[in-house]
Amino acid sequence: MKVGIIGAGYAGLACAVELAEAGIAVDVFEASRTLGGRARAVEIDGQTLDNGAHILIGAYSETLRLMEKVGAGETVLQRHPLRLDFPGRISIKAPRLPAPLHLAWALLSAEGLSWQEKVAAIRFMRALKKARFRLPRDITARQLIANQPPILRHFLWEPLCLAALNTPVDIASAQVFLNVLRDTLAADRAASDLLLPATDFSAMFPEPAAHHIEVRGGRVFRSTRITGIQKLVAGWTADGLGPYDHLVLATAPYHLPALLAPIPELAGVLRQVEGFAWQPIVTVYLHYPPATRLPFPMTGVEGGHAQWLFDRCALCGQAGWIVAVISGSGPHQQLSQDALADAVHGQVARLLPGLLAPLQTRVIEEKRATFACTPYLDRPTTATSCANLWLAGDYVASDYPATIEGAIRSGVAASKAILS
Numbered sequence: 145m146k147v148g149i150i151g152a153g154y155a156g157l158a159c160a161v162e163l164a165e166a167g168i169a170v171d172v173f174e175a176s177r178t179l180g181g182r183a184r185a186v187e188i189d190g191q192t193l194d195n196g197a198h199i200l201i202g203a204y205s206e207t208l209r210l211m212e213k214v215g216a217g218e219t220v221l222q223r224h225p226l227r228l229d230f231p232g233r234i235s236i237k238a239p240r241l242p243a244p245l246h247l248a249w250a251l252l253s254a255e256g257l258s259w260q261e262k263v264a265a266i267r268f269m270r271a272l273k274k275a276r277f278r279l280p281r282d283i284t285a286r287q288l289i290a291n292q293p294p295i296l297r298h299f300l301w302e303p304l305c306l307a308a309l310n311t312p313v314d315i316a317s318a319q320v321f322l323n324v325l326r327d328t329l330a331a332d333r334a335a336s337d338l339l340l341p342a343t344d345f346s347a348m349f350p351e352p353a354a355h356h357i358e359v360r361g362g363r364v365f366r367s368t369r370i371t372g373i374q375k376l377v378a379g380w381t382a383d384g385l386g387p388y389d390h391l392v393l394a395t396a397p398y399h400l401p402a403l404l405a406p407i408p409e410l411a412g413v414l415r416q417v418e419g420f421a422w423q424p425i426v427t428v429y430l431h432y433p434p435a436t437r438l439p440f441p442m443t444g445v446e447g448g449h450a451q452w453l454f455d456r457c458a459l460c461g462q463a464g465w466i467v468a469v470i471s472g473s474g475p476h477q478q479l480s481q482d483a484l485a486d487a488v489h490g491q492v493a494r495l496l497p498g499l500l501a502p503l504q505t506r507v508i509e510e511k512r513a514t515f516a517c518t519p520y521l522d523r524p525t526t527a528t529s530c531a532n533l534w535l536a537g538d539y540v541a542s543d544y545p546a547t548i549e550g551a552i553r554s555g556v557a558a559s560k561a562i563l564s
């Protein structure tokens with residue numbers, strides 16, 4: 145059997161790793177020179193950074209399994225018990241206790257919350273658990289948290305929802321948010337751990353995955369954009385390459401129309417992805433003198449555009465590089481890159497008084513970072529209405545929002561469908 149996979153993001157590579165492991169011949173085609181898609185390394189003035197700061201969480205079981213399989217393991221991640229710090233406002237730290245004590249302790253010992261607010265948070269989690277994290281009908285996350293005290297909405301549920309779904313609570317699917325809470329806060333203690341990257345996102349999984357595939361006889365073609373796919377009597381070709389018994393489309397959803405438009409049976413998939421709305425993520429890199437450090441490698445910030453700051457020195461040894469993340473749409477999109485970098489520097493300087501202006505800044509805007517994860521979003525499935533043509537990607541129907549774990553799970557699901 146021979147399988148062609150279009151796209152070497154986390155989904156396509158996960159699918160290829162599983163198939164290569166099972167002894168199947170795979171060809172992976174990637175348009176870019178760099179592997180990793182929306183989670184990839186970029187070179188900025190001689191430094192290897194990322195197209196955007198990503199974090200993983202302990203619940204990313206399939207990601208961790210495949211990273212282990214390709215030899216990346218957890219050495220490229222820093223594992224920290226769940227910790228949400230908004231300096232001067234609230235601080236929630238989970239101890240290394242078994243679940244559910246870790247969460248109860250984290251909430252009861254939280255700094256910046258009154259007893260009533262702590263009890264309200266615990267009651268909310270207990271009610272969700274009693275309902276098995278299922279809603280009779282989907283609503284927005286804003287409606288879900290409407291009865292929580294304002295400080296909890298502002299510093300706990302809204303940032304968690306935005307970080308997990310990359311969709312503001314006003315339009316985010318409460319059910320998908322609950323799926324994430326179920327698998328993180330309400331699962332084993334380790335599931336809520338923060339896994340912060342100690343390397344760039346191409347080295348994290350894509351490069352070791354490509355090596356793993358190649359030593360098993362598979363091929364990974366970089367800088368190779370596929371412009372058309374053709375159905376054969378049995379199987380498929382991609383730009384005349386192949387033939388392949390199975391073809392997996394592991395592109396981002398917005399790349400699908402170019403490949404699917406000529407195939408009438410797939411008009412339904414096209415309608416689904418053309419119905420998606422997008423949410424951006426803007427990453428602001430600020431390069432300060434080497435001694436500049438944050439109190440913790442990942443810190444919440446308020447009172448400005450940035451929501452989270454990361455300390456690349458503490459994570460990857462890149463001294464002086466502070467990274468700010470702005471998830472979702474907002475007024476920051478109207479600013480020039482310099483004005484945005486200035487504004488974000490203001491937020492960092494409030495945290496680190498006396499900090500001088502950065503030596504260098506860089507803004508990367510991913511306009512279509514993820515689909516907007518709204519209630520009842522109609523997402524395509526792994527199987528298509530064409531035999532032996534499969535979809536993989538973070539947008540494929542699942543419990544999860546657009547995340548690395550969602551992408552990896554979809555790739556694994558496509559490999560299982562092919563193997564079965």
Ligand SMILES: Cc1cc2nc3c(=O)[nH]c(=O)nc-3n(C[C@H](O)[C@H](O)[C@H](O)COP(=O)(O)OP(=O)(O)OC[C@H]3O[C@@H](n4cnc5c(N)ncnc54)[C@H](O)[C@@H]3O)c2cc1C
Binds near residue numbers: 182
């Ligand atoms: C800035 C940013 C921050 C994020 N933060 C997080 C986070 O903290 N945690 C988290 O879990 N998730 C995060 N995400 C989401 C996560 O990165 C994505 O969900 C995931 O990487 C999607 O992987 P994928 O394989 O489905 O798609 P993609 O990564 O989009 O991969 C698709 C690949 O297909 C290639 N391709 C497309 N068309 C063709 C063609 N015709 N021929 C050949 N190749 C083609 C593309 O070049 C690309 O490499 C973030 C995303 C962004 C953009």
